[in-house]
Amino acid sequence: MSALRRVATALLLGVPLLAIAAAVGGAYVRLPGGPFRSALQFEEAKAGARRVAPFALMRRPVTNAEFLDFVRTHPQWRRDRVARVFAEPRYLSQWAAGAQLGARALPDQPVVWVSWFAADAYCQAQAARLPTWLQWEYAAAADETRRDARRDPAWRERILGWYSRPNASVLPRAGLQAPNVYGVQDLHGLVWEWTDDYGSLMVSNDNRNQGDNDKLKFCGAGAISMRDRDNYAVLMRVALLSSLEGRDATANLGFRCARNIR
Numbered sequence: 001m002s003a004l005r006r007v008a009t010a011l012l013l014g015v016p017l018l019a020i021a022a023a024v025g026g027a028y029v030r031l032p033g034g035p036f037r038s039a040l041q042f043e044e045a046k047a048g049a050r051r052v053a054p055f056a057l058m059r060r061p062v063t064n065a066e067f068l069d070f071v072r073t074h075p076q077w078r079r080d081r082v083a084r085v086f087a088e089p090r091y092l093s094q095w096a097a098g099a100q101l102g103a104r105a106l107p108d109q110p111v112v113w114v115s116w117f118a119a120d121a122y123c124q125a126q127a128a129r130l131p132t133w134l135q136w137e138y139a140a141a142a143d144e145t146r147r148d149a150r151r152d153p154a155w156r157e158r159i160l161g162w163y164s165r166p167n168a169s170v171l172p173r174a175g176l177q178a179p180n181v182y183g184v185q186d187l188h189g190l191v192w193e194w195t196d197d198y199g200s201l202m203v204s205n206d207n208r209n210q211g212d213n214d215k216l217k218f219c220g221a222g223a224i225s226m227r228d229r230d231n232y233a234v235l236m237r238v239a240l241l242s243s244l245e246g247r248d249a250t251a252n253l254g255f256r257c258a259r260n261i262r
Contacts, residue, residue, distance in 0.1 A: 028056040028259060029183040036138045039150070039234040052138045057131060058256035060174040060185045061193065062122060064095075065107035067114065070122050072099050077118050084247070086117040091249050108173035110191045110254040116246040119194045123257035130196035131258035133241075137234065140187040142180040162189040163236060171252075191254040198241040 035049040071077045071092075078098035079091050093113050096102025105111075116130075123129050131139075143149035150156070177185045187193075244250075 027058055029059055030054065030056050030261060031135075031139055031182050031184075033138075036134065036141075036148075038134060038137055040133075040137075040238065050134060052134060054261045055131070055135055056259040056261055057135070057139055057182075057184055058258070059179070059183060061110035061191060061254045061256045062119075063107060063174050064101050064105045064109050064111045067111040067122060068099065068101060068107075070125060074121065074125060075099075077121060082118070086247055087115040088247050088249055091115055091118070091247075093249075094251075106173065108175075109171045110174045110186070112171070112191060112251055112254050113249040114194075114254065115249050116194050116198065116244070119255040120196070122255075126257055128257035128259045130194055130255060132197050133195045133200075133238075135258055136187075136193065136195050139180070139182060139184050142182055142184075144178055145181055147181055159188045191252050192237060192240055192250075194253065194255040195241065198244065199246070 031052075031054065033052040033054040036052045037049040075081055075098075076083075079087070079093070079095065080098035082091060090113055092098075092111075094102075094104045096105070101107060120130055141148045141150050143152070143155055146152075172190065174190065175185055177189060179185045180187065240253075244253075
C-alpha cells in the first residue's frame with residue numbers, strides 16, 4: 001500500500017494543486033481533541049483512553065460536483081484514464097462520462113464508487129488528508145448536544161436504524177442532517193466513509209470472535225478487537241472497511257478530508 005501511495009502522490013504532484021483560498025475554510029470545522037476511549041481495543045492502548053490531537057474535519061462528505069472539479073484539474077483520476085492499480089473498473093461508474101456527472105450523479109450528492117487511492121489524492125490536492133479511524137470515530141461519537149453520546153441507548157438505536165433500512169436507490173444530497181456539537185454533518189445515515197488507516201482495522205464481523213488473540217495474531221502490532229462489543233454500528237463499519245482493498249469502490253462508500261491544526 002505504501003509504495004502505491006507514493007506513486008499516486010507522485011502523479012498528483014505532477015500538476016498544480018487546487019486552490020485552497022480562504023473561501024474553502026468554511027468547509028472545515030475545528031475539533032478540540034482530548035482523551036477518547038475508542039470502541040476498538042488497540043494493542044498500543046489496552047489500558048484505556050487514547051489522546052486525539054486537535055484537528056479540522058470537513059463539515060460534510062465530498063460531493064460529486066467537488067470531485068468533478070478535481071478530476072478536471074487532475075485528469076489522471078478520470079474513470080477512463082485512471083490506472084487500474086488505483087481503481088477497479090466500477091470506479092465512478094455512476095457518472096455519465098469521465099468528466100460528466102449525468103442524471104445518476106447529482107452535483108450535491110456525496111461522491112461514491114470512489115477508491116481509497118482517489119480519495120487520498122483528492123485530499124492531498126486540498127492540502128489535507130483522509131482522517132484516521134480514531135479521528136473519525138471521535139467526531140462520530142457526538143450528537144447534536146454532547147461530545148460523546150455513545151452510552152445513550154436512543155442514540156445507538158437511531159444509528160442502527162440506518163443500517164436496518166435498504167440502501168436508497170438515490171442518495172440524498174450532502175448536508176441535510178443537523179450538525180453535531182462540533183458542526184459536522186452526515187457522519188451517520190448517509191454513506192460509509194474511507195479513513196486513512198482503513199487497512200489496519202482487522203476486525204471480524206462476528207462479535208463473538210472479538211478478544212480471541214488467536215484470531216488476530218496475524219495482525220502483529222496492529223491487531224484490534226472490540227472493547228465495546230455492544231456498539232454494533234462501529235463493528236459493522238469497521239468490518240466493511242476491513243474487507244476492502246485500496247482500489248475497491250462501492251455504491252455507498254464516500255469520504256471527507258481532515259487537516260492538522262498547528
